[in-house]
Structure formats: structure tokens, C-alpha cells
Amino acid sequence: MPSSIAPSTFQHRNKLLSFLDHSISMCRRRQVRNIYIRCGHAINLPEEYIRCEQSNCKFSLFHPARCKPPACLQTCWQYRRFPEQYSPHIDSYCPACSYRSDQNC
Template sequence: MCHWRRVRNTYRLCGHMYDLADEMIQCDDRHCKFSSTHPSTCVPPACTTTCWQYRQFPDQYNPFIDSLCPACTQQGR
């Protein structure tokens, strides 16, 4: 089912953290209300019992990057 992806980059060399813009991850599950393959004929109340009505809790990614953050790079530290 569809969900948001939330990415927070952590830059090792300066320790700063940056949140990236949330990204919508689409699925093609017909049992997902937000999916493009969800049948238009599937409507409540049936839909509420067979299909996902909510997006899943966001995936969290916390990659560590072996460099300075962009701001610190600009300051030439």
C-alpha cells in the first residue's frame, strides 16, 4: 500500500542533520484506496472493508553520509 518515505541525512563530518522532502511511494495494489489500479467501482461501504483506507506509517531512512553538509561545505570548513 502507499506510504510516505521520509529521509533524514546525517553528515558524519559535521554532525548536521537534514530532512529531505517527503516522497510519496505509490503501490499498484488494487486493494489500496490510493492506488491507480483501485477499481473506481469500489466505493464505501464495501471499500472500507476490503481496501486500505489509510496510507501506512512513513518509512524512515536515516542514511549517514561521510562528508560535510552542504551548508558547511559552502562555508569552506
């Protein structure tokens, strides 16, 4: 460890990295909006709920039933993250436009 950096700085850094690592894998929602390039239409897919396998996430199926407040409030993740949002751009027509073009053949 470099002598110019206090041990508390490393402890803080390790806690922050641990927090970020766990926050990425906690229970969350996923929203996908497919953008079809050829017709310009967009379709929102049904929202998905992604469950984590962390015992320190209040919403996880792996969260112990015996973990209750006040300790749970101090040790476990108490809220859901913002939803993951994806908008893939697909180089084709949307399903409705594809269906219409198939009917006109």
C-alpha cells in the same frame, strides 16, 4: 500438513502473511534525514509519497473507481501506513559546510 495443527491455524497464518505482504507494499510516505558525520549537521529531505500498484488500496491509482463503500470498507486498505523513515549517515560535510570550506580556499 501436520496432524497436530488444525487447518484453521494454517488459514489464519496464510491470511496474516497475505496481510503483511500487502501492508509492506501499500501507498506510503517516505521521510529521509541525512546525517553528515564530519560536521554533525542533519538535513531533512522533502517528504516523498510512494504510490503502490495495488487495486485493493484505496489511495492507489489502480484502485477501481467502481469500488465504493460499503464493500470497499471490507475489501480495501483504508489508511496510509506510518511513513518509512531513513537516516543515512554520510561520511562528509553537509552542503553548507562544504560550500563554506570551498569559499575559504
